[in-house]
Amino acid sequence: MDALKLLLAFLPWIAFWIISGGSMLRLQIGICVAAILVLVMGITKLHRGLILWAGVIFFAFALVTVVLLKNIWVIQHLGILASGTLFMATLVSILIGQPFTESYAREHVPRELWESPSFIRSGYTVTGVWGLIFLANTLVNVAKPYYAELGEWLFRGAELSILVSGVVFTTIYSNHLRRKRSSAGEQATQGQLSSEDQEGQSRR
Numbered sequence: 001m002d003a004l005k006l007l008l009a010f011l012p013w014i015a016f017w018i019i020s021g022g023s024m025l026r027l028q029i030g031i032c033v034a035a036i037l038v039l040v041m042g043i044t045k046l047h048r049g050l051i052l053w054a055g056v057i058f059f060a061f062a063l064v065t066v067v068l069l070k071n072i073w074v075i076q077h078l079g080i081l082a083s084g085t086l087f088m089a090t091l092v093s094i095l096i097g098q099p100f101t102e103s104y105a106r107e108h109v110p111r112e113l114w115e116s117p118s119f120i121r122s123g124y125t126v127t128g129v130w131g132l133i134f135l136a137n138t139l140v141n142v143a144k145p146y147y148a149e150l151g152e153w154l155f156r157g158a159e160l161s162i163l164v165s166g167v168v169f170t171t172i173y174s175n176h177l178r179r180k181r182s183s184a185g186e187q188a189t190q191g192q193l194s195s196e197d198q199e200g201q202s203r204r
Contacts, residue, residue, distance in 0.1 A: 006104050007167055009047055012037035012055050013082065017159070020078075021152060027075065028067045035059040049100050054089035058082060079141035083159075087134035090127060099127030101170075108174075113181070122177055126170055133166040 020030030041047035102123035
């Protein structure tokens with residue numbers, strides 16, 4: 001699985017996170033940009049599955065409640081709602097047996113391995129880790145009002161660090177699985193060659 005491509009799936013959320021801080025105008029611009037990105041990525045199939053629909057629902061909700069209605073409660077809790085939406089979408093994808101990272105992993109794994117226990121298990125593992133990441137960022141946003149004196153950028157730094165840890169984990173874990181598959185393939189090839197040699201010798 002390409003961690004950067006997986007991260008690209010969250011581009012609308014990342015754009016929203018980068019743009020939205022500092023003022024009401026930036027918040028509204030961030031929501032509009034993210035909503036446009038969700039639409040474009042959905043049409044081009046760069047965005048898919050429950051994460052796509054989570055983005056559609058959240059940013060449509062934000063457009064109405066923040067950009068149009070300027071609802072103060074929603075504005076004050078938007079960070080919690082954003083991270084919480086991603087966490088719930090990840091959790092639902094696991095509960096229905098369709099971990100959202102699986103579709104991205106399939107792009108880098110031969111079709112004949114898609115139903116293998118190891119491939120399915122790896123999908124649940126990576127999705128579970130990202131679920132924990134979204135939960136951690138939700139908790140960071142829950143804590144933010146209680147420790148406002150620490151400064152907005154400290155919390156943003158914490159969220160970014162947690163996100164980067166997910167990318168690092170996904171990269172390391174994916175490389176480990178790739179090496180494991182490569183090693184298993186080489187062993188299978190050597191076993192097949194050995195069997196053919198033995199069969200040839202017995203014929204002689």
